Amino acid sequence: MRGYRHLNCAEAATRALSPSYQSKESAMPYVNIKITQEGHVTPEQKAALIRGVTDLLANVLHKNPASTVVTIDEVPLENWGLGGDPILVAREKNQKK
Template sequence: MPYVNIRITDQATADQKAELIAGVTNLLKDVLGKNPATTVVVIEEFSTDNWGIGGESVTARRKRDTQR
């Protein structure tokens, strides 16, 4: 039973999440021959305040990048 955990910082719409779930499920079926009926896909959403890259939060990075 494949288990895929997708972690993102931005809020995705319900349609986008459905597309991710279907796409990952189909990819596992096509590439590895996995049964879609037993494939589990979990999407976790994090606040950009709770995700850091290079010693700073994603919120701070985005704020800095938009000020350039």
């Protein structure tokens, strides 16, 4: 049985991008969560998202939590679009329906 060790962020990122680590057995899951900067997401909420996604991959896909990489990007609202429109325009259109 192969042992596992914790990786630092640099090691995890290097392995995640390396083709030699992309085999079925050792593929390192990488999940990127994108949210708007609208409202305030607390560090505790971010930690819960990271833990929840990591647990989900472990439970459903049997991925090693120690090698699961989760990132959260907070996108400025003006950089978010839906249906071909900036999100604020899309919301206005939706409210008029």
